[in-house]
Amino acid sequence: MDTLPGNGDEEDAALGAALAAMRPEQTDPFARSMHASVRRSLLGATSEPFRLGRFTILDHLGGGGMGTVFVAYDPDLDRKIALKVLRSQGERGRREVLREGRALARLKHPNVVTVYEVGVLDGRLVVAMEYIDGENLRRWLQTPRRREAILARLIEAGRGLAAAHAVDLVHRDFKPDNVMIDAAGHARVVDFGLARPVEDGSEEFETTQEASPGRSVSTLGGTPAYMAPE
Template sequence: MAGARLPDDHTRPPDEPSMLETTASGDPAVAPRAAVLATPEPGDNLGPYVVEATLGQGAMGVVYKAADDRGQKVAVKLLHRWHTDPETGEDDWLRHEAGTLARLSHPNVVAVLGVGTFDDRPFLAMELVDGETLATWMKQPRPWRDIVPIIRDAARGLAAVHTAGMIHGDFKPDNLMVGRDGRARVMDFGLARSTFGADATAAPTVEVERGGVSRHRFVGTPAYMAPEQLAGRRAEARSDQFACSVTLYEALYGERPFPGQTATELAYNVMRGFRRPRPRTTDVPAWLHQIVHRGLALVGAARWPSMAAYADALERGMQEHADDDA
């Protein structure tokens, strides 16, 4: 079955424990793999980079702190083997898109420095940002005046990615760095796809039916995926906007807009547009909530026309309400 099909009635499909679930952070809980992978250790080489330490691990791969031959510190993301398939041309795609990203220079996008392979797995070398992810940054309650400039920067970064002819496809708090200089940078393009070329029509195969959600080749993080992605259609620029709006909502209110403990429940609520009620005890102004509300529209055409327009709306709102007490 291609794409998603929902029942004609309004009965939510029952959860199936054997199906893909989401963790507390919204990342997919992938099944253990039997494949034995070579693990780089400090002192090992990843292409021209020497590994110094492990920075983190996610569903797509492991990120290492490394240094080049000049001593410059970089972040190197090594993809898991099961996310690569030379027979389908994914390795060629990664090199092609890495080249596109390497030519993209924007203050709100982490610079991609190069691409290579280790143990038949591709890796991306990126700028190492002195800071923390938005996921870590927003663990402490923050006033909306501090949050909005961060998301505005993220929107500008995503707009630059779109202008370069690409879609991020997996924007979320873990994929936005908040630098100690106060500047936000979009990162982690492991799922980015060109908006042109042979793979422009490729779609994630996530099926929603009465029995739950079946996983074939999961692309994206369920908690931040737009309805069209969950429906099996390819991500587009306004899919990134939806993910950005989920992120902004979460930063403002301390919870995501759509409830769901499993991918089944979450997908159903997102595709039906069933959101949580807006928290009553909040100082988030109405104009800001309306920006988020529009970005979360069920249909892409009802969202903001572009990420640039989204960023402009946030900037304009901050300027027009700079003297407000709320």
């Protein structure tokens, strides 16, 4: 897939790269159509916005290990939302996005992002969640802040994690990029894509494939730079 033709606009290039990364194959007609439609819409080449199910795509918000997040409009709720589109398909991807949706649906806390809907739209797994108008903690900390303000935000993020633990969930990828500071200045924990119910008996390492009879290879969930050494 071609990247967005640009005039030096880094945001356009980032959007093109994000949409390209969503394609599991070069022949993916859905991703090709989405790329072309969003490109025309955002560059003003057409008055017709790109739609995914009932959602109208407004902008590219960001991306993570599981998928790409767009700002979208939900006509049923008459508000902006964050729409996460799963990057890869298959049974494993389906299980992971549904796990994220279940994890978030169980949490109702002022310091945790709210999930509205999890499902399949146009053949793609999506999570519709609350749109946080703000910036992540990493970017927020790049501006000089009073120590009291920083501690207050960290405490709020900790309360969000505590709420997850109270319903037997562990985030497993907690880091500054996964904490948003909203328009009111409060911390909101986001991206529970690696969240896992404690009661499922899982360990921190997730078995992914069998290396040889009687042996398996495991992958580590999380971001190494923000994980405990052990």
